[in-house]
Amino acid sequence: MTTGNDKILLAHGSGGQLSHELVERLFLRYFDNPILAHLDDSAVLEVGGGMQEARGKKQEAGFLHPASRILHPAPDARLAFTTDSYVVSPIFFPGGDIGKLAVCGTINDLAMSGATPLYLSAGFIIEEGLELAALERVVASMAATAQAAGVQIVAGDTKVVDRGKADRLFINTAGVGVVPAGVELGGDRAQPGDAIILSGTIGDHGMTIMSQREGLRFDSPLASDCAPLHGLVAAVMEVTPQAVHCLRDPTRGGLATTLNEVADKSRVGIEIEEDTIPVRDAVRAACELLGLDPLYVANEGKLVAFVAPEAADAVLTRMQAHEYGREAAIIGRVTAEHAGRVVLRTALGARRILDMLVGEQLPRIC
Numbered sequence: 001m002t003t004g005n006d007k008i009l010l011a012h013g014s015g016g017q018l019s020h021e022l023v024e025r026l027f028l029r030y031f032d033n034p035i036l037a038h039l040d041d042s043a044v045l046e047v048g049g050g051m052q053e054a055r056g057k058k059q060e061a062g063f064l065h066p067a068s069r070i071l072h073p074a075p076d077a078r079l080a081f082t083t084d085s086y087v088v089s090p091i092f093f094p095g096g097d098i099g100k101l102a103v104c105g106t107i108n109d110l111a112m113s114g115a116t117p118l119y120l121s122a123g124f125i126i127e128e129g130l131e132l133a134a135l136e137r138v139v140a141s142m143a144a145t146a147q148a149a150g151v152q153i154v155a156g157d158t159k160v161v162d163r164g165k166a167d168r169l170f171i172n173t174a175g176v177g178v179v180p181a182g183v184e185l186g187g188d189r190a191q192p193g194d195a196i197i198l199s200g201t202i203g204d205h206g207m208t209i210m211s212q213r214e215g216l217r218f219d220s221p222l223a224s225d226c227a228p229l230h231g232l233v234a235a236v237m238e239v240t241p242q243a244v245h246c247l248r249d250p251t252r253g254g255l256a257t258t259l260n261e262v263a264d265k266s267r268v269g270i271e272i273e274e275d276t277i278p279v280r281d282a283v284r285a286a287c288e289l290l291g292l293d294p295l296y297v298a299n300e301g302k303l304v305a306f307v308a309p310e311a312a313d314a315v316l317t318r319m320q321a322h323e324y325g326r327e328a329a330i331i332g333r334v335t336a337e338h339a340g341r342v343v344l345r346t347a348l349g350a351r352r353i354l355d356m357l358v359g360e361q362l363p364r365i366c
Helices: 017-031 048-061 098-111 132-149 204-214 230-239 254-266 281-290 309-320
Strands: 043-046 078-086 116-127 152-161 169-179 195-198 244-248 269-273 304-307 329-335 342-345 351-353
Touching: 078 098, 098 116, 098 132, 098 169, 098 230, 116 132, 116 230, 132 152, 132 169, 195 309, 204 281, 230 244, 230 309, 244 254, 254 269, 254 304, 254 342, 304 309, 309 329
Parallel strands: 116 152, 269 342
Antiparallel strands: 043 078, 078 169, 116 169, 195 304, 195 329, 244 304, 269 329, 342 351
């Protein structure tokens, strides 16, 4: 690792530079395969043909389960598969809790591949001493969020660890969804000329968590933006799926880190305008008070879309008509210049490079 440290640091979990180095220099070295190499929010799996063949063999043997209509889709079907872990502290916060966060985060990772989320699993690592009422509150929140989103939690596991070993509760999830035919999204598909559309204000989730930890109070209360985004994605894709090249939800590391990921993977330059990026006054005030940059603060209910310029206005209009995209804005464009770099034009007209997050601003944020 470039840190010169032979131990894991909190910054390795930030979603920024050290996280990427850990994935690329350790996990990819051992797990490398063509699917994993994309490093998108979810893996898209070509499963139709092989599953049809398996179905045929079961039919010949005379034992085709009724669920095969789901388990053995059409030959051109693709599945999206993702997994994530949630370690937020505190586990309850304005706008959500660790359970809602886990369900929405998993749905959103599937949605960024254009998939319709279907099924989730949930694993609970519970610290000895956690109140049963708190656990029930989390589980009830997960159930309500999943039901409202139209997904089912179909598998799970529980483990209990010693007091003081799990920060009350950790949750691991996995999710499966179906990618419609003709949808091709990826972090390596952004193209020069693409408009960059942000679905709403940034920094809400991260600063809500930090304000709870620090006991900060503001005239306008902060609340997490935690929300399932598959409905917003479906609305956007209805406009013209071929014109949408890449979708990302800027979680750990925030908007700046997400843009850097896309610039690097697509080998393009990105230019954004500071005064077009929506930030709530309370978030801006909290960031100034704590010395943080909202561009690097986690979000849990926002997406960034890279869209062909001729479709940008139509996609923006569709976003703004959706409950989770009312404050959407075009914040910049993709360029063939300075490949791999993100450049911010400030409100004063100056230009500065936005690097990927290096350290850890807010540990245990999601």
